[in-house]
Amino acid sequence: MAQSHSHIHANTPCSPQDVEAFLNEAETLVMRQGQRMTRIRRKVLRLLLESTEPAKAYDLLANLDGEGSAKPPTIYRALDFLQETGLAHKIESLNAYVACGHASHNHSAVFLICDTCHGAEELHATATNEALDAETSAAGFKMNRAVVEVRGTCRDCAA
Ligand SMILES: [Zn+2]
Ligand SMILES: [Zn+2]
Ligand SMILES: [Zn+2]
Numbered sequence: 001m002a003q004s005h006s007h008i009h010a011n012t013p014c015s016p017q018d019v020e021a022f023l024n025e026a027e028t029l030v031m032r033q034g035q036r037m038t039r040i041r042r043k044v045l046r047l048l049l050e051s052t053e054p055a056k057a058y059d060l061l062a063n064l065d066g067e068g069s070a071k072p073p074t075i076y077r078a079l080d081f082l083q084e085t086g087l088a089h090k091i092e093s094l095n096a097y098v099a100c101g102h103a104s105h106n107h108s109a110v111f112l113i114c115d116t117c118h119g120a121e122e123l124h125a126t127a128t129n130e131a132l133d134a135e136t137s138a139a140g141f142k143m144n145r146a147v148v149e150v151r152g153t154c155r156d157c158a159a
Pocket of ligand 3: 115116153156157
C-alpha cells in the first residue's frame with residue numbers, strides 16, 4: 001500500500017497491515033466478546049480499511065455493492081457495532097469513520113488531523129488513556145470511550 005495517509009499503519013500498528021489478516025483478527029476479537037461478525041459488519045470494516053481517508057456514512061452506503069438492500073440505518077448499526085467493539089472510531093469534527101488498528105488493547109483514540117491535507121492518523125496513545133482513566137474516575141465519572149481530536153500539521157505537510 002502506497003497511500004500516504006492510510007490510517008491502518010498509524011504510528012505503531014498493533015494490527016496487521018494486510019486487509020484480509022486484519023479482518024480475520026477482527027473476527028476473532030468480535031467472537032471473544034461473544035458477538036458475531038455479520039457479513040454487513042465485515043463489509044463495512046473492509047471499506048473503512050480500504051479507504052484512504054476517513055469515510056462518510058453515505059460513501060460507505062454507496063460502496064456497499066452486492067448488498068443492494070442496505071439502507072442508512074443498516075450502515076449506522078454496523079458502524080455503532082464496530083465502535084462498540086473498538087474496531088472503528090468516529091471523528092466528530094469530520095463526521096467520518098476510520099478503522100482502528102489498536103482494538104486489541106485499551107486505548108483512547110487520539111487523532112492527529114492535518115489542517116493542510118486533511119489526513120487523519122490515530123496515535124498509539126496508551127498513556128493518554130491511563131491519564132484520562134485516572135482523571136475521569138477521580139471526578140466520579142465512569143468513562144466508556146473517548147476520542148480526542150488534535151488539529152495541526154502532519155509531518156508530510158510540515159516538511
Ligand atoms: Zn483506536
Ligand atoms: Zn496499539
Ligand atoms: Zn498533512
